[in-house]
Amino acid sequence: MSIDSLPEQLLDCAKRSGAECAEVFQSQSLSRPVFFEANRLKQLESTQAEGTALRLWKDGRPGLAVAYGAVEPQALVDRAIAISQLNDPEEVELASESHLSYPDVGQSVPIEQLVEWGNLAIAQIRDRYPDVLCSSGWDCEAETTRLINSNGLDCGYTDTTLSGFLEVEWIRGDDFLNVSDGQTERNHLDPIAIAQQILQRLEWAKENTTPPTGRVPILFTSKAIDMLWGTVQAALNGKQVIEGASPWSDRIGSLVTSEHITLSQQPKAGPFSCPFDDEGTPTRSITFIDRGELQLFYTDLTTGKSLGSGTTGNGFRSGLGSYPTPGLFNLLVEPGKKSLDELIASIDHGLILDQMLGGGAGISGEFSVNVDLGYRIENGQIVGRVKDTMVAGSVYTALKNLVELGNDAEWNGSCHTPSAIVEGLSCTGRA
Numbered sequence: 001m002s003i004d005s006l007p008e009q010l011l012d013c014a015k016r017s018g019a020e021c022a023e024v025f026q027s028q029s030l031s032r033p034v035f036f037e038a039n040r041l042k043q044l045e046s047t048q049a050e051g052t053a054l055r056l057w058k059d060g061r062p063g064l065a066v067a068y069g070a071v072e073p074q075a076l077v078d079r080a081i082a083i084s085q086l087n088d089p090e091e092v093e094l095a096s097e098s099h100l101s102y103p104d105v106g107q108s109v110p111i112e113q114l115v116e117w118g119n120l121a122i123a124q125i126r127d128r129y130p131d132v133l134c135s136s137g138w139d140c141e142a143e144t145t146r147l148i149n150s151n152g153l154d155c156g157y158t159d160t161t162l163s164g165f166l167e168v169e170w171i172r173g174d175d176f177l178n179v180s181d182g183q184t185e186r187n188h189l190d191p192i193a194i195a196q197q198i199l200q201r202l203e204w205a206k207e208n209t210t211p212p213t214g215r216v217p218i219l220f221t222s223k224a225i226d227m228l229w230g231t232v233q234a235a236l237n238g239k240q241v242i243e244g245a246s247p248w249s250d251r252i253g254s255l256v257t258s259e260h261i262t263l264s265q266q267p268k269a270g271p272f273s274c275p276f277d278d279e280g281t282p283t284r285s286i287t288f289i290d291r292g293e294l295q296l297f298y299t300d301l302t303t304g305k306s307l308g309s310g311t312t313g314n315g316f317r318s319g320l321g322s323y324p325t326p327g328l329f330n331l332l333v334e335p336g337k338k339s340l341d342e343l344i345a346s347i348d349h350g351l352i353l354d355q356m357l358g359g360g361a362g363i364s365g366e367f368s369v370n371v372d373l374g375y376r377i378e379n380g381q382i383v384g385r386v387k388d389t390m391v392a393g394s395v396y397t398a399l400k401n402l403v404e405l406g407n408d409a410e411w412n413g414s415c416h417t418p419s420a421i422v423e424g425l426s427c428t429g430r431a
Contacts, residue, residue, distance in 0.1 A: 006052060006071055007148045013077040014056045015150065021092055022056035023149040025278060026156075027320065033139035034114045039122055041115060053320040054080050060089035066321045093301035095280035097152030102275040106142075106160030106186045114138040114164075117191040121166050124195035129170065129202060136166040138189070153280045161271050164189045168198050170205075177205055177385070179373060180355070181223065184271045184411055201354065204375050209384030211429030212376055217350035217403065218391060218427070219343055219377070221419045224353045226412045227360050227367065228422075231395040232263065233328050234363040236288050238299035238307050245363055247396065251294050258402035259292040262334040265314075269330055272414040278324050279315035286312055300326050328414075335418040336405035343406050343421055345380040351427055352377060353391060365395035386429060393425035400424070 007024040014022035028050045035043040053066045054076050063084025065076050115138075122134045139162070146156035165182030181197045183189050220228065235256075240246040248256050267274055267283035276282050279301050287295055299307060300315030303326050316327035344352070355373035371389040375382045401424035409418040 006073065007146060009073045010052070010054050010071075010076060011148065011150055013073045014054070014080070017058075017074075017077050017081060019056040019058045019077075019081065020060070021094060021150040022054065023094060023147070023153075025053040025055070025317070025320065026146045027051045027143065029141060029143040031139055031141040032111055032114070033137055034111060034118060036118045036122060036134065036136045039126060039134050041118065044111060044115075051320045052076070053317075055323070056080050056084065057090075057092050058084050060092075061085060061087045062090055062323075063087065064321065064323060093279075093305065094149050094151050095153045095301070098280065099152075099154050100276075100282065102155060102157040104158040104160070105273060106162075106271075108142060108160050109140050109162060109188075111140075114140060117164060117189055121164070121191035121195045124192055125166070125168055125198060128199055129168075131170070132202075133169045133171075134166065135169075136164065138162075138164045147276070147278070147280050149280065155276050155280055157275060159273075161186065162189050164191065164194060166191075166194050166198060168202070170202065175208065177202075177373075178355075179205070186271050201373065204352075204382050205373070205385040207384035208387060209376050211371075211374070211386035211389040212349060212351055212427055213429060215424065215426050217347050217421050217423055218398075218425050219347060219350060219352045219419060219421050221340070221352065221354045222406070222408055222410045222412060222417050224356060225417055225420055226415055227356070227369070228395050228398055228420075229263075229331065229333065229415050229417060230360040231363060231365050232257075232289075232399070233331065236297050236328070237326050238297040238303040238309070238312075239326050240363060241297050242303060242306050246297075247363075247365075248294055252296070254294055255292045256294045257289060257292045257399040260336065260402050260405055261289055261399065262287065262291055263289040264332050264334070265298070265328065266330050266332050267313075269332060270411055270416060272330050272411075274329050277313050277315045278317045279311070281311050281313040281315065283313040283329075298326050298328055300324050331415045331417075333405070333409065333415070333417040335407045335409040336420075337407055338404065340406050340408050340419055343404060343419060344377060344382060346404070347377045347421065348379060350377045350421075351375070351386065351389075351391070352382065356391075361395045365397075366393075367395065368392035389427065389429035391425055391427050397424040398422040 063080040065080035298314040304311035315324035358369040361367035406419040
């Protein structure tokens with residue numbers, strides 16, 4: 001069965017089988033990762049995957065069926081119809097007719113380039129610290145997405161993304177230190193920049209010291225601050241608003257964070273750019289928080305209709321077997337003006353939080369995390385690494401007490417964020 005003609009065949013089979021309407025979401029990916037372990041090249045891989053999700057409505061009842069690889073159209077349609085009979089009827093929400101053409105984004109690089117980047121990054125580390133053990137992975141992944149439905153929608157594009165990570169283990173007697181960093185970009189990776197980030201952390205960690213205690217300023221690096229933005233994303237979710245779970249449900253037009261925070265979605269920025277969502281709605285630039293003031297929630301077709309705001313083009317699937325639900329991508333936090341070094345110099349007594357153990361805070365905002373990698377600041381200087389330390393408090397308190405953002409914004413997943421100093425959190429530790 002031709003993968004290119006499969007979506008049309010599925011729509012035709014669904015119609016002939018009595019479905020009122022249907023949608024086919026198709027994904028193909030090709031990945032060529034290389035892995036290094038214990039300072040040496042360990043493995044080259046090549047993985048290819050094809051998946052097809054059929055969503056249909058028969059007698060108003062939704063059914064979803066998924067297949068990977070070769071697909072027999074009628075069999076997949078029969079499965080989707082069988083599942084639909086177990087569900088209650090619902091109003092159909094499908095994107096309208098559109099044949100917009102989207103350009104492919106990103107460029108592929110050869111495996112030899114990935115290997116060269118890996119060797120270069122490890123060499124940078126071991127030139128300064130020959131006793132450490134380095135592991136890393138470098139990948140070039142191309143993913144093709146196509147979405148068509150019975151309303152006449154047909155859209156698709158190919159997205160090529162490069163990613164690299166480097167992890168360093170430093171064992172000093174009974175003291176174990178693990179530092180990691182990485183990049184996800186289009187067209188080119190910078191292994192030297194990744195290595196320099198890790199070398200800076202290793203330098204800061206040469207000496208161990210006691211942690212600060214009590215309510216002290218916490219400097220979240222761009223790598224660690226994602227915990228705060230995770231709660232923000234949950235609070236901005238239109239579905240959480242409908243369910244009454246978001247504390248910001250009735251706060252449109254009000255200050256919900258520090259005025260230092262402006263947060264927007266930019267569909268064309270960076271390696272996670274996306275021209276349309278998983279329902280076929282074109283994505284658009286949106287400012288959700290403007291200098292602390294809440295502007296808008298993000299929605300899919302169904303949620304947008306319930307809220308009366310319409311979809312914001314944020315209907316995404318967590319996997320092929322999932323229905324679209326509100327989701328964020330390409331979230332950009334507007335950076336400040338000071339460098340990380342200048343932020344450190346502005347703190348008399350505090351803590352840098354760089355890596356943590358434990359999950360996110362969730363929509364409640366309450367958290368208590370162990371510091372996996374953190375540093376004590378005294379009189380604007382880093383005096384050493386802290387161990388056996390915990391940071392606790394409320395994300396919403398931290399957001400309102402955000403003192404300053406840095407100018408060092410980097411991609412942390414699909415969030416482009418700088419480091420930041422926040423107050424109102426407590427730090428506890430053991431001498």
